[in-house]
Amino acid sequence: MATPPDQSGDELTARQQAVLDAVLALMVEQGGDVTMTAVARRASCSKESLYKWFGDRDGLLTATVRWQASRVRAGNYDRTRLDALALRDSLIRFAANWLSVISSPTSIALNRFAIAQASARGGNLGAIMLANGRFAIGERLKPVLDAGREAGLLAFDDTETAFRSFLGLVGRDVQIRLLLGDALEVVAPEIERDAARATDQFLALYGTAATAAGRNQTNA
Amino acid sequence: MATPPDQSGDELTARQQAVLDAVLALMVEQGGDVTMTAVARRASCSKESLYKWFGDRDGLLTATVRWQASRVRAGNYDRTRLDALALRDSLIRFAANWLSVISSPTSIALNRFAIAQASARGGNLGAIMLANGRFAIGERLKPVLDAGREAGLLAFDDTETAFRSFLGLVGRDVQIRLLLGDALEVVAPEIERDAARATDQFLALYGTAATAAGRNQTNA
DNA sequence: GGAGAACCGTAACGTACGGTACGGATTTTT
DNA sequence: AAAAATCCGTACCGTACGTTACGGTTCTCC
Numbered sequence: 001m002a003t004p005p006d007q008s009g010d011e012l013t014a015r016q017q018a019v020l021d022a023v024l025a026l027m028v029e030q031g032g033d034v035t036m037t038a039v040a041r042r043a044s045c046s047k048e049s050l051y052k053w054f055g056d057r058d059g060l061l062t063a064t065v066r067w068q069a070s071r072v073r074a075g076n077y078d079r080t081r082l083d084a085l086a087l088r089d090s091l092i093r094f095a096a097n098w099l100s101v102i103s104s105p106t107s108i109a110l111n112r113f114a115i116a117q118a119s120a121r122g123g124n125l126g127a128i129m130l131a132n133g134r135f136a137i138g139e140r141l142k143p144v145l146d147a148g149r150e151a152g153l154l155a156f157d158d159t160e161t162a163f164r165s166f167l168g169l170v171g172r173d174v175q176i177r178l179l180l181g182d183a184l185e186v187v188a189p190e191i192e193r194d195a196a197r198a199t200d201q202f203l204a205l206y207g208t209a210a211t212a213a214g215r216n217q218t219n220a
Numbered sequence: 221m222a223t224p225p226d227q228s229g230d231e232l233t234a235r236q237q238a239v240l241d242a243v244l245a246l247m248v249e250q251g252g253d254v255t256m257t258a259v260a261r262r263a264s265c266s267k268e269s270l271y272k273w274f275g276d277r278d279g280l281l282t283a284t285v286r287w288q289a290s291r292v293r294a295g296n297y298d299r300t301r302l303d304a305l306a307l308r309d310s311l312i313r314f315a316a317n318w319l320s321v322i323s324s325p326t327s328i329a330l331n332r333f334a335i336a337q338a339s340a341r342g343g344n345l346g347a348i349m350l351a352n353g354r355f356a357i358g359e360r361l362k363p364v365l366d367a368g369r370e371a372g373l374l375a376f377d378d379t380e381t382a383f384r385s386f387l388g389l390v391g392r393d394v395q396i397r398l399l400l401g402d403a404l405e406v407v408a409p410e411i412e413r414d415a416a417r418a419t420d421q422f423l424a425l426y427g428t429a430a431t432a433a434g435r436n437q438t439n440a
Numbered sequence: 441g442g443a444g445a446a447c448c449g450t451a452a453c454g455t456a457c458g459g460t461a462c463g464g465a466t467t468t469t470t
Numbered sequence: 471a472a473a474a475a476t477c478c479g480t481a482c483c484g485t486a487c488g489t490t491a492c493g494g495t496t497c498t499c500c
Contacts, residue, residue, distance in 0.1 A: 015447095031339040036488060046448045047489080057488065109339065111400070116336035118401035119251040119329065126400035134393060165421065168392035172384045173354060176395055180331070180346035181338035201385065205421050235477095256458060266478045267459080277458065 012067070016053055019043040020067040023060065027109040034061070034113075061113065065125050068110060069132035072101070082151050084211045088199055090144055095170040095195035098137060102175050103186035107133075112179055138163055153211050154203075162206050169198040232287070236273055239263040240287040243280065247329040254281070254333075281333070285345050288330060289352035292321065304431045307368045308419055314361055315390040315415035322395050323406035327353075332399055358383055373431050374423075382426050389418040 012020070022043035026034050036057060040047045054060040101107055110129065117123035142163055148154040156162040177184050203211050232240070242263035246254050256277060260267045274280040321327055330349065337343035362383055368374040376382040397404050423431050 027339075033340065035486085040449090044448080046450085048449095048491080049447060051489070052446090111396075112335050112339040115332050115399045116339070118399065119247075119332040119336070120253065123401070126402070130397065130400050130402055134397065164392045165389065168388035168390070168418075169385065170388075171393070172388035173391070176331075177350065177354065179335045179338065179399075180350050181343065182346070182350055198388075201425050205424055255456085257456095260479090264478080266480085268461085268479095269477060271459070272477095 012063075015045070016063075017067065019045060019050070019053070019060075020064045023064040024068060024106060024109075027064075027113060028105045031109070031112075036060075061117075062125060062128070065110060065114065065128050068106065069128060072132060072136075082147055082153070084153055087144070087148050087151075087153050087211065088203065091166070091199040091202065092192075092195045094137075094141055094144075095166075095198050096191050098170060099174065099186065099191045099195060100188075102171065103178060103191075108178050111175075115179070134167075141166075153208060154206050155208050156206050165205065166198070166202045169201050170195065232283075235265070236283075237287065239265060239270070239273070239280075240284045243284040244288060244326060244329070247284075247333060248325045251329070251332075256280075281337075282345060282348070285330060285334065285348050288326065289348065292352065292356075302367055302371050302373070304373055307364070307371075307373050307431065308423065310364055311386070311419040311422065312412075312415045314357075314364075315386075315418050316411050318357060318390060319394065319406065319411045319415060320408075321353075322391065323398060323411075328398050331395075335399070354387075361386075372428060374426050375428050376426050382422075385425065386418070386422045389421050390415065 019039065023034060023039055026038055026042055036047055036050060039060070040050060050060060054063050114123070114125040114129040118126035138160075142159050145154060145156075145159055145162055145166075149156065149159075154162070174184065174186065178186075239259065243254060243259055246258055246262055256267055256270060259280070260270055270280060274283050334343070334345040334349040338346035358380075362379045365374060365376075365379055365382055365386075369376065369379075374382070394404065394406065398406075
């Protein structure tokens, strides 16, 4: 190979990224049994290298969370050409994407890990998860909501409050149930239907007369 | 004492209940450091007794979750004399009660524990939490919603769907943020306002013309 | 091609903790 | 009051796992 410079996301060599992927795979597959020996065996590397690269176990896990977070960056939602239909479509796409993310095995495993660590001594994994999950999507969607308000399609005083209502309508009890191990199956067509339902409910609450056009019944 | 018969919830002696309270206190205070030695020291009992009473560590934790669940039973919401105002009031009281529960330190610690355990091998704590939390309140609130529909105050096809929307509007992202360690402060007046807002939003989505009376603006 | 670094595989060490055993004190029973 | 049962406190055992150390191999760079 032609000596690929580590132009990677976070100063990580390809080898190290492979290790972090192995950690993720272990988390997803068999739960919390992420022991250093298991990681070394799974990634075919020595434990010595693990400690050299990541310091200690906590450093390895933190790097794993960061690594996963660094590639969740989904596409932005453009707010050009904003009419009622485009707004509704943007919201539906956003909702469907978020639902698929929070119901993915990786997200579930990672959140479980961060939550477990948050209960013990000062763990910053929870903060990392929130910054790259909940708050990151807020910063991406709130401009859309603001644009919708400026275009006269939405009406609200506080963008954050409106955004949180949207989150609630979309997510409902899905995440907590999945985290607690409920066998709630989340399949693609269901996600699409739920995303559309939640969006229409949101528009019913925060939309103006201009948005009533493309909206379906909410009490279906 | 006059030999109080163990009329307690689950055939537990007062001594054993004190032990379980010690476990809860440990969970809340310093997180996941619930070691058998720590429990024995905190409860001033011997480890031998712990194993005699609860079998093993898992039995102790399961008993703790059951013990806490057994006294969460909040009052039922009567559906006599159901008009628009009474329905709205019932929903607000329900929402406020649920918000205060999920934001309590005990609930947070217990859910964290159950989630951490759900990631490992067959853990039934998550199922217990769901049965006594999410599903128990569903069985208590859905009759209210059904009564509201029969009284012509609400309109929906599926009670479960309506209930889940209500849960989403009330809870939004509160629980996941608290579980991840976000310093989201949830104080009493805030809870009351959020409960009223969520209820009015729910009524805007699922109410009929008969409920429009006592409702406030939702886009505040 | 050879010196040196990086790395893999494995062995070894120390600690933490779940689980067990035992002596002595307290309570209960007869 | 004697006998039995329960229980507390502590010491002990075995294992699992985080961490370190080391021999052998591969890769890098002159």
